Amino acid sequence: MNGPPPTLLDIARIYLEPAVEGYARGREVLARFPRAERIEVASHWRIPELREGDPGDYLRAKRGSLVLGVKKSLAFRPNGRSADFIAPSSSNGCAMACAYCYVARRKGHSNPISVFVNIEEITAAIARHAARQGPKAEPNQVDPRDWVYDLGENGDLSVDAAISDNVRDLVAAFRDLPNAKGSFATKWVNRDLLDYDPRGRTRIRMSLMPAGMAKLLDVRTSPVAERIAAIPELHRAGYEMHLNFSPVVLREGWEAEWGELFAELDDVLPDQVKEGLAAEIIMLTHNQGLHEINLAWHPRAEELLWRPDIQEEKVSEGGGVNLRYRTGWKGRWLARFKELLAARMPYCRVRYAF
Known part of the structure; x- marks a missing residue:
């Protein structure tokens, strides 16, 4: 296992x-970071200095802190x-800092990686x-044959794989399940x-999103x-590869930006990937709390994300008040996005759009 680059993770604490050292995975992770300060906590959820940090110092905890805990609920x-x-x-959590991240939206601050050791x-x-x-x-829109399990709802498993073998163990587990696939x-x-x-x-x-936009938002x-260059490599290694166009952030000239991305994908992806390609399309959702956090550490992102002129408030399934593109207009923009995708990548099935 190669370690994460120090620019992304440099674990100091x-x-x-308390139960972590009773698990082999817990001992393995601790051994990988022998110089890190160890701080015992009653619960991985209740660490005030991580959950209530200074918004202007948003990245420090993501780079320097790691949380180890035991997953209590095994519900589906x-x-x-x-x-x-x-x-x-x-x-749970992530070392990256995408300015629109819904996990940060729910938790209120930077939320560094928590690894659960009872894999x-x-x-x-x-x-x-x-x-x-x-x-x-x-069959359904998720998959024609298998039950699909999302494994990384609250983080990014590719980064997690640089910390522990949890992701390797999950991939190995699905090899032996005749009716199920993992997904992240x-x-x-x-x-x-x-x-x-x-x-x-x-x-x-x-x-994926247009490269210029990603430089600002995908911190x-x-x-x-x-990422695009890695898709054929991962496919050859045995992964089923899909695309996630998320979030679709609207600004002047967005059609040309996304058109360039589709052209790049069409040029780079080999026929073997194109044959089974499917995509999700997810339009931006934002909210007031994350807007205020971003203003403290990354205000330029809010020039794209906070657009009350084209957004409206909507209560989410969890009861939170979010901002989404206005009803009616959102449907038209989504339809236009699908037209652009179909024109350049007609082989790419839209599996889910929201």
């Missing part, structure tokens, strides 16, 4: 629950969008749940994943060109 949630089910997560319990729970489902009776979205290129031997049982959704992620 590890917050850990139905999804029906990116996956059939949301699996119990092997991690054997997590993979065993997935196997039991998949066995209870039995064969998938009929990523904005980070980690070539360690090429050696995991997924045998088509793990789907990676490579998240601390791999460059878009590098």
Whole structure:
């Protein structure tokens, strides 16, 4: 396992629950960072200096802090969008700092990576749940044959794989499940994943947006060109590769920007990838709380994200008040996005759009 670049992660302190050292994965991760200060905490959720930090110093905790805990709840949630089910997560939080991140939106601050060390319990729970489902009776927009489990709802597993072998263990677990696939979205290129031997049982959704926009909004992620170049490599290594156009951020000239991205993909992707290619399209959602945090550390991002002239408030499923593009206009812009995609990449099926 190659370590993460120090520009992304330079772990100076590890917050850990008391039970962590009783797990082999916990001991492995601690051994990888022998110089890090260890701070025992009662719960990985309740660390005030991480959850209530200075908004102007947003990146410090992401780069220098790691949390180790035990995943208590092994519940599964139905999804029906990116996956059939949301699996119990092997991690939470992220070293990257995308300005629109919904995890930061929910938690209120930078939310560095938390790794859950009871990975054997997590993979065993997935196997039991998949066995209870039995064969998938009929195709749906998620997958025609398999039950699909989202493994990385609250983080980026490509970065997690540079910290522990949790992701390797998850990929290995799905190799042996005849009716299920794992799935996660990523904005980070980690070539360690090429050696995991997924045998088509793990789907990676490579998240993309126009390169100029990504330089402003996708903070601390791999460059878009590098992500695109990695797609054929990951496909050859045995992953099912899909695309995640997310979020679609509207600004003057957005059609030309996205058209250039589609042209680059069409030029780079080999026929073997194009044959099974599918995509998600997710329009931007923003909110007041994240807007205020961003104003403290990255105000330029808000010039794109905070557009009350074309946005409206909408209550989310969880009861939060978010900003989304205005009803009626959003539908027209989404339809236009699909037209642009179909014109340049007609082989790319739109699996989900919102």
